[in-house]
Amino acid sequence: MIRFDAVTMSYPRTNRPALGAVDVEIGKGEFVFLVGPSGSGKSTFLRLVLKEERATAGAVYVAGRDVSRLPAWKVPALRRQIGVVFQDFRLLPGKTVSQNVAFALEVIGKPRSVVRAVVPEVLELVGLQGKGDRMPDELSGGEQQRVAIARAFVNRPTILLADEPTGNLDPSTSVGIMRLLDRINRTGTTVVMATHDNDIVDQMRKRVVELDEGQVVRDQSRGVYGY
Numbered sequence: 448m449i450r451f452d453a454v455t456m457s458y459p460r461t462n463r464p465a466l467g468a469v470d471v472e473i474g475k476g477e478f479v480f481l482v483g484p485s486g487s488g489k490s491t492f493l494r495l496v497l498k499e500e501r502a503t504a505g506a507v508y509v510a511g512r513d514v515s516r517l518p519a520w521k522v523p524a525l526r527r528q529i530g531v532v533f534q535d536f537r538l539l540p541g542k543t544v545s546q547n548v549a550f551a552l553e554v555i556g557k558p559r560s561v562v563r564a565v566v567p568e569v570l571e572l573v574g575l576q577g578k579g580d581r582m583p584d585e586l587s588g589g590e591q592q593r594v595a596i597a598r599a600f601v602n603r604p605t606i607l608l609a610d611e612p613t614g615n616l617d618p619s620t621s622v623g624i625m626r627l628l629d630r631i632n633r634t635g636t637t638v639v640m641a642t643h644d645n646d647i648v649d650q651m652r653k654r655v656v657e658l659d660e661g662q663v664v665r666d667q668s669r670g671v672y673g674y
């Protein structure tokens with residue numbers, strides 16, 4: 448589903464690549480934690496999958512396509528296959544919960560009848576039934592992250608990328624978010640999550656890919672956060 452083939456990525460005006468000759472293969476339906484110190488390249492990895500950055504050398508394959516060869520007009524179609532969740536939720540503050548989720552469908556031109564049917568379904572899936580009319584600032588952090596996950600998943604992407612999704616949440620709220628990501632993964636969605644949350648990684652026992660200074664230094668199935 449995602450394959451990095453000797454991927455090097457250097458940002459302009461830096462003397463060390465953010466990723467150096469990285470080889471990683473992530474199969475359909477896998478759940479992978481990306482761990483490593485700050486600056487080790489986790490977010491860069493995720494940005495390359497989304498074609499928000501371009502590899503300096505090597506190739507990034509997503510769903511069988513070499514994204515560096517993807518013409519600009521096909522990038523929106525690539526991104527429609529990928530849901531993204533961030534540490535800071537990134538909800539639209541002036542829209543209700545339902546409107547935030549609906550927006551993700553409206554921008555890709557789904558008919559209103561579909562939006563009306565699908566939004567309550569996904570809100571129920573994330574445990575927010577009955578809260579569709581709330582504004583984001585009327586929700587807890589964990590609930591806001593559930594809205595963000597609903598928005599990322601409503602279009603049933605094949606891949607879900609999560610960049611520190613529990614970074615702003617307390618431990619028990621984080622466990623709830625991880626249960627939800629696990630459930631989404633069980634529907635067949637490939638999940639790649641960058642995290643510093645050692646407790647979560649140790650509890651989940653999923654595949655762990657560890658980066659350090661842009662290199663893969665560990666790739667372990669049913670791994671833990673660190674040795």
Ligand SMILES: Nc1ncnc2c1ncn2[C@@H]1O[C@H](COP(=O)(O)OP(=O)(O)OP(=O)(O)O)[C@@H](O)[C@H]1O
Pocket residue numbers: 458459461464465483484485486487488489490491492
């Ligand atoms: N836009 C940029 N311009 C120049 N250098 C960058 C840019 N973004 C990231 N870098 C550098 O690339 C390297 C990898 O950064 P990246 O954000 O991928 O790390 P990370 O593992 O996600 O870190 P964190 O855990 O702090 O989010 C770092 O050395 C960083 O300083």
